[in-house]
């Protein structure tokens with residue numbers, strides 16, 4: 217199993233527009249963050265998690281050759297607005313639609329933004345998407361098991377949390393972004409995963425996201441082999457804040473690649 221973080225930034229991206237971004241070392245490439253999304257290769261299949269506005273550029277920069285399945289954590293702009301660029305990956309599947317698993321709200325947003333793409337087969341190079349509400353436990357045709365759970369994203373939204381288990385290696389990865397809490401059931405689901413990718417906006421508390429303290433609490437109870445923070449604001453500087461983290465916890469950065477269960 218291999219995951220590449222295509223983006224590790226918050227909804228406005230990093231650096232922040234029209235702002236001095238004081239405290240952030242802009243000469244460090246790891247401080248330039250696309251909107252959060254990730255590309256997972258498991259049992260040979262290419263699984264894309266979210267597609268923000270820089271999705272196309274990130275696919276070029278970090279060599280994403282295909283998308284077989286898509287997971288949309290929720291319908292916020294920073295996760296959904298790059299999905300039109302899945303059209304090329306539909307072409308590569310002979311025009312067959314890309315299955316999309318998401319939440320009820322995510323499905324409504326896909327249907328509202330891409331009404332021209334809701335077909336089993338693409339026509340004239342447009343996207344074709346088959347959005348479905350993600351079941352709690354299912355197996356992808358490639359063999360990878362997917363367990364899902366709804367995470368609170370502030371008082372009014374939920375975000376889809378996912379735990380992927382690769383059939384051939386048994387490697388397990390949890391991806392929990394855009395959450396203000398990690399409920400006990402989600403902790404249980406992710407317990408002892410090899411890799412936990414988790415929302416960690418910045419240090420101050422926030423109503424719709426985990427801050428560092430809450431993300432570290434979740435990391436401790438999940439007891440993952442490695443925990444990687446994502447969806448960070450300009451207030452997080454890679455070198456300065458990395459130095460404060462405990463063992464087995466690290467800041468993510470765009471282009472970061474992790475391999476587990478591979479030779």
Ligand SMILES: [Zn+2]
Pocket residue numbers: 226227252292294295394447
């Ligand atoms: Zn977001």
Ligand SMILES: [Zn+2]
Pocket residue numbers: 290292369394
């Ligand atoms: Zn969000």
